[in-house]
Amino acid sequence: MIKVVLIGTGNVANQLFQAWRTVQEVDLIQVVGRSEEKLQTFAPFTETGQVHQINREADIYILAISDDSVQEVAAQLNIKDKLLLHTAGNLSLDVFDSSQRCGVFYPLQTFSSSRQANFREIPICIESRDKDDLEQIRTLGHTLSGKVVEISSEQRQQLHLAAVFANNFTNHLLKISQELLVENGLDIELLRPLIRETTAKLEQLSPVDAQTGPARRADYGTMDKHLDLLKNELHKDIYRLISKSIQTNYGNKL
């Protein structure tokens, strides 16, 4: 049984908590946070408290808090002999003091409070300075996921950047797309099969081969019409810039 203290009450902490609650090998002995209100969500199921009340009996402490706070809170905890992990895609191990037993436990997924994550399919990227600690993190990872991979800080930063393009930015384009439908009295369900196919296709084709559309085929007439239809200047800029980037890939004239 691995005894775990979760530090944080946001999306990642919530998702980890929900997932581990159903796992026999993990005992979530405490959730630590600043907000009494947010701690209420966890209180029916485990001990809760502030940082200065931290339970010192755990094997592993997990910081699921904002990137900016990791270094400061890690220093406050004063648990150098215990394994302390952060869950951030974009922070190296340097945020921890060199004498701290530490590591990374980064689940590569987008978490929203209203939707429960299925951790079995989520890659957990792990890292540590110490071989034994790494194995302990790996064991913890396997209580949730079928895919636990050791990844260096440099690679994890690149992976996080790639995830911003693959999730955050595509989601924003889907938002613009949905707005265009709503503004023109069109049912947003009309685009659902296209959105499904956009990603389904990539299980079989590379995105280079899957690319279609006016920019891909250098159809300037259609691109000009589209720019006329767009009212939002930022959306026009996005249209121009991504079209230009697509064309660069296919060797069309700009």
Add this chain to the structure above:
Amino acid sequence: MIKVVLIGTGNVANQLFQAWRTVQEVDLIQVVGRSEEKLQTFAPFTETGQVHQINREADIYILAISDDSVQEVAAQLNIKDKLLLHTAGNLSLDVFDSSQRCGVFYPLQTFSSSRQANFREIPICIESRDKDDLEQIRTLGHTLSGKVVEISSEQRQQLHLAAVFANNFTNHLLKISQELLVENGLDIELLRPLIRETTAKLEQLSPVDAQTGPARRADYGTMDKHLDLLKNELHKDIYRLISKSIQTNYGNKL
């Protein structure tokens, strides 16, 4: 039995041909195209020929050719008493002569030659100047799809523009994302669950609620690091511009 002549030998023509081959209510009596080589694909299954050899016995003629060629080829055909349809998202009915029986048959999907489309789930957007013609197009649409919707030329253009954002542009971002993995020796499979979740989430949440990431939470430290990691200037510009657009939506300072 609806007798159909398909004009065109590209992706859309191929997908429609494959789909109608298995449909009892449609008899594909001819495929018309310029390239003898491309016509070979269809020759084992039906009559093929050039525009001047067009079979005049069909009920419906479908132009599945590039947008730029529709008006010219439509004029060449000289079949004003027969129903002539185009399949373009971005062309109005004005490409047809005012005395031509005509309409639109626009399947809203991205088609690649190596992947067979499932038309049952693809919305077919239809339009005509004439009520009876519209009903004939609707009947033809229902031989393929469960979703046949009448949409005006103006709305169809907006829908096509929305589709460019939802498919063409997201696909390009997924390409950039995949490149970052490959360049850094990372397995592209690592991002697959995130990409699946990005769209699966939207069956339940609006893209506004689903938005996460550094731009959403105004995490400038992470954004600066990401810009340092990107080497390609166009990709840097895309990162800045989409982040700015996301921030505009959430009222963060720019």
